Amino acid sequence: MAEGRTRRRGKDLLDAIHTAAVEEAAASGPGRLTMDAIAKRAATARTTLYRRWSDPVDLLLDALAALHPVEQPAPGADDxxxxxxxxxxxxxxxxxxxxxxxxxxxxxxxxxxxxxxxxxxxxxxxxxxxxxxxxxxxxxxxxxxxxxxxxxxxxxxxxxxxxxxxxxxxxxxxxxxxxxxxxxxxxxxxxxxxxxxx
Amino acid sequence: MAEGRTRRRGKDLLDAIHTAAVEEAAASGPGRLTMDAIAKRAATARTTLYRRWSDPVDLLLDALAALHPVEQPAPGADDxxxxxxxxxxxxxxxxxxxxxxxxxxxxxxxxxxxxxxxxxxxxxxxxxxxxxxxxxxxxxxxxxxxxxxxxxxxxxxxxxxxxxxxxxxxxxxxxxxxxxxxxxxxxxxxxxxxxxxx
DNA sequence: TGCGTTAGCTACAGTCTTGTATCTTATCGT
DNA sequence: ACGATAAGATACAAGACTGTAGCTAACGCA
CATH class of the missing domain: 1.10.357 (Tetracycline Repressor; domain 2)
Structure with missing residues (x-):
């Protein structure tokens, strides 16, 4: 969020990577999911990804788990x-x-x-x-x-x-x-x- | 079928390629489907594939259309x-x-x-x-x-x-x-x- | 303020896939 | 038996992705 920063860390970075992974998977399918493409979309370096995950699917699972939960139905009384x-x-x-x-x-x-x-x-x-x-x-x-x-x-x-x-x-x-x-x-x-x- | 032949042509070859394409797609998913893999599975040269199709999905569609149709239900009289x-x-x-x-x-x-x-x-x-x-x-x-x-x-x-x-x-x-x-x-x-x- | 952590960058060798080109020769039709 | 066709093999340059390594410097914490 802060503008002055040139380097993201921790949660900021993690969120960006998670979002990039899910968007990339949604755009290309898991078959074509690559570390390279996720890194590019998240505007970070591949090495940063490899420090935490060993392959794209591993990363994607983390990302899906971390994302906001799905909205829940709120049943009314009588409909x-x-x-x-x-x-x-x-x-x-x-x-x-x-x-x-x-x-x-x-x-x-x-x-x-x-x-x-x-x-x-x-x-x-x-x-x-x-x-x-x-x-x-x-x-x-x-x-x-x-x-x-x-x-x-x-x-x-x-x-x-x-x-x-x-x-x-x-x-x-x-x-x-x-x-x-x-x-x-x-x-x-x-x-x-x-x-x-x- | 004939044993003496060393080189398949026409329908024999086409069937082999179609089968290979579908099996490859079923094994890897369309995202990972490559001309290379189909050619290897069909035991033919990539050049042979490129003579007829321009990309793997094109080939796969042909293959699916050519394959034996799905078995049809044969409804009985009263069940x-x-x-x-x-x-x-x-x-x-x-x-x-x-x-x-x-x-x-x-x-x-x-x-x-x-x-x-x-x-x-x-x-x-x-x-x-x-x-x-x-x-x-x-x-x-x-x-x-x-x-x-x-x-x-x-x-x-x-x-x-x-x-x-x-x-x-x-x-x-x-x-x-x-x-x-x-x-x-x-x-x-x-x-x-x-x-x-x- | 200083220090440890780690994001960001560059580089590299290796592998896989692409699309094309070239050549040989098995196969089929006549 | 001959000739046209096309399968099969090999080679190649280009590009993408991988996994690792090494460096610099920004960031957060004490």
Missing amino acids: LRGDLIASLRLMVDWGFSPAGRAVMALLADPARDPAVVEALWERVFDRRGGTFTQTVLRHYAANGIVDPDRLTPVVLDIGEAMVAKRILDTGEAPDDDYLAAVVDQAILPALALPHRDR | LRGDLIASLRLMVDWGFSPAGRAVMALLADPARDPAVVEALWERVFDRRGGTFTQTVLRHYAANGIVDPDRLTPVVLDIGEAMVAKRILDTGEAPDDDYLAAVVDQAILPALALPHRDR
Whole structure:
């Protein structure tokens, strides 16, 4: 932040490197991620990176873990449908952030290292309370509006799966009509609740 | 095939190159796909590749289009649930074939070129009659067992989406129990048909 | 204020990939 | 059997990335 400085240290520098790593991964994919490119984007020297990390993916995992956590859905009192749509909207927004793109690319990499994926779950996802629609569904189950027995792993993941596949297929962010269709035609029926057709 | 030959030509060579390209893409991901690696795997010279293709992705698209089409579900007369599970099993098998891995990686590449994705759809998918559960669902709709009005784009894609996300998450092939859970807990409820709980 | 830490810079050898050029010769069609 | 085609092999310069080394000097702390 300070203008007079010519040399960043500690957190300032770390933040810059983390941001650069995630942006670079989001732009090039983990397959093309190189120390060189991260260093250039962060405007630092490669040697600085090698002092802390041994390879680009190691760095990227650190960066993803350090980044601001994903926004959490805040379920209201009495609008299950609206809250589900809102939580999917949050997911879409995250999916199109650099971090989201980087994570998707890491997961879809055919050469992915199971250890890397495990580290991703431990260091990035497990800190969060759960996935997007999951938070909402558990809230309404706790309030007696949704049958808790219906909340199987499959059902808890319907919304996320539909949105993820849609993003993969189209490469674009689904609009609210699509999210509403997912809620009305897939999630709510699985909860055995009344829902609008089509 | 003939043993005496020391030099492949035409279709023999082309098949070898196509196979090598898909296997290489499945092993390394499109980001790390190089002419060099394809040539080595196909045991041919790089110059041979450059005579026909200008870059690795171009070659890969040709290879995917040339490969044997995906096996199609063959719905029976009266077992919607079983046929849905079987069609998802076909999808899982395809997803773990080299071609399936290559396609997933292409779609998830953050640096993906929209033109490449479009070419993929045109040259690889559009030839097929539709997706996996889609074929089954349309069959049973035509036979009056499923309400055709329920077969919205969202509903037609539930199975594929759930399986795709599961593969992304775990990196492993879902077992039959999981596929059955998807059918019972997500697809059948969306069709408003009786289904087994959990 | 002085000292330890470490960011930033430059350099280097080694490897991999690219795209092109050149030459030989196996293969196929006639 | 001949001739056109194209596979296969080798070479090359250019560029990118790696991993390491060594130096300088800015920064933070006591």
